[in-house]
Amino acid sequence: MNRPTTAAGAHPVPPRIEARRIARSFGPVRANRDVSLTAHRGAVLAVVGENGAGKSTLMKMLYGLDRPDSGMILVDGTAVNFTSPRDAIRHGIGLVQQELAIVPELTLLENLVLGHEPLRLGRIDWTAARREAEALALTVGAEIDWSLLAAHAPIAIQQQVEILRLIGRGADLLILDEPTAALAPVQATQLLELLRRLADGGKTVIFISHKLGEVMRAADSIVVLRAGITEPPVAQSDASVEMLAELIMGGQASLSAEDLRAAEPGETVLECRGLSARDNRGVARLNGVDLTVRAGEILGVAAVSGNGQDELAEVLVGLRRIERGTVELRGERLKKFSTRARREAGFGYVSADRKNEGSRLNSRSLRTRLRHPGLPGLLHLAGW
Secondary structure, X not given: OOOOOOOOOOOOOOOOEEEEEEEEEEOOEEEEEEEEEEEOOOOEEEEEOOOOOOHHHHHHHHOOOOOOOEEEEEEOOEEEOOOOHHHHHHOOEEEEOOOOOOOOOOEHHHHHHOOOOOEEOXXXXXXXXXXXXXXXXXXXXXXXXXXXXXHHOOHHHHHHHHHHHHHHOOOOEEEEEOOOOOOOHHHHHHHHHXXXXXXXXXXXXXXXXXXXXXXXXXXXXXXXXXXOEEOOOEEHHHOOHHHHHHHHHOOOOOOOHHHHXXXXXXXXXXXXXXXXXXXXXXOEEEXXXXXXXXOOOOOOOOXXXXXXXXXXXXXXXXXXXXXXXXXXXXXXXOOOOOHHHHHHOOOOOOOOOOOOOOOOOOHHHHHHHHOOOOOOOHHHHHOO
């Protein structure tokens, strides 16, 4: 683990942030009971635990979105009492939540500078904004098309923009809440590499994850949170996936041989032949795709981002029109485009963008999403 070092006789460098015996309750529910953690400069700290263990509640308190009932938060060795995120930002702390703070109607460049636009003669200096954006991306090794509308950018790119926005506004302590939850494996690997580069450059990173393999690859130290209480921190070099799983579960977490036995595939449930479709820009993404899924099987589709996997999912559930090809469910060809009909036939769909495509936050946001091409079946999918 990268820890600050000092010369003989010098004062030790304090942790970048520290939580001591934090407790937080919501009525009868005790989200955090006794939580302590320490994050150092130039290091990645992972916080792991089951759903409901209190991880997100803790991160919100470190960022000023919530306040502890008891306990203490220290930044650079000094106790702080954050009353809002503004206080945390002034201390160089930035939070990337699961629901990204990205405006889909704006370009990625506009999202980056939103609220802090460079001005020249009373007008936004887009040349300076672009120069700032490219410089920020270069410092972390990111490649971003800044002219792209955010609604058309993959979640992974939107996430990078939000990280760069925080860095551009002075954050050197980044907290990420489940940052890989909606990412494909390749995208998750790229994000973990980005976090590693940030830490190697002297920044402090705290990230929450359920994915223990990712934690083992990216973290310098690991804190397990169980039922609102933290276990003693574990150095990555001393940890293993099995150890972390047992700490999270509070006991033996291994599966029996019977649990691990592969299921015998059954009858064909889904069959696709010659599927062809285009993306929102009219570019061909699917060109004669064949696949078969049988009962008891899990079919994995692997591809680099932008190679048609999103369009394939949308075609299967009726969110995107098929140019050519057929889809059969249990031997019956699906001729209707309606997503309602497909759902009633047994299809389910969990979108990678659950906020904008999987939820109705309000009627205005819904109308906004429907202005974008490629989602003609959204109302049917939601059952309206």
